[in-house]
Amino acid sequence: MRRLLLLAPLLLCTAACGVVQSSEGEATDAAREVARKAGERLYGQRPRTAEEVGRSASEIDGVEVLRLSGTSTHDGDGVDVIVRTYGSAYNGWLDVDEVTVRRCFAVRVSPKSEWREEPRDVDCPSGPPLTFAPPPDPPRLPYEELRARLPRVPEGGRADEAEVRRTLDALDLDPAIRTEVKTDGDRVGVLLAVQGNGFDPQDCLLARVGPGATEVWSPPRIQRMPGEGGCTVGNALDPLPPPH
Helix, strand or coil: CHHHHHHHHHHHHHHHHHHHHHHHHHHHHHHHHHHHHHHHHHCCCCCCEHHHHHHHHHCCCCCEEEEEECCECCCCCCEEEEEEEEEEECCCCCCCCCEEEEEEEEEEECCCCCCCCCCEEECCCCCCCCCCCCCCCCCCCCHHHHHHHCCCECCCCCCCHHHHHHHHHHCCCCCCEEEEEEEECCEEEEEEEECCCCCCCCCEEEEEEEECEEEEECCCHHHHCCCCCCCCHHHHHCCCCCCC
């Protein structure tokens, strides 16, 4: 009995130390989960520069960007982003205060990356978080100009793709605006689009030139979301049904 009493403080200390370590481990896991979710947000096949990746990462809640390696996602091994995140845990039995840790992880952004790829634990670099200039404003899509200049085709006529292309050339569009033109029977469809970020609605204009009607419009917001197919020349020729 006496031996058990002597061992009791040691057992209590061991248990307490284990609980404290467990709380710190849980906090570290929470910080790692923030980095993993940041990797999910940055994941994608679209080519981006290191600065674009860093700017996107810095806009994620709870993430600080400390270092960037690489030039672009599609060069070499892609872009490595070292991020600092925070995690907290609390054990009501022995923790007087909530345990909060700051941890750093390396997140790789490349077409070769795997979905939900595990971020690597790294030492935190010295120095403050990186800051990034705001992205340039996207070019304005010329709705009024396009509507005014596209050819009108009389009933019974046929739209001329070459004439439509000459009209687009005369607009002297910003190089960042992508254009597509497609003929379908007696009609010609037009798409003007600005590259999106993969998360928010894409900016685009659609036009259809056909006998008796020349139309220019922007699809509803929900159709301009990534993967919805609103910003396609096919949607100009055969529009999707309106969202409910």
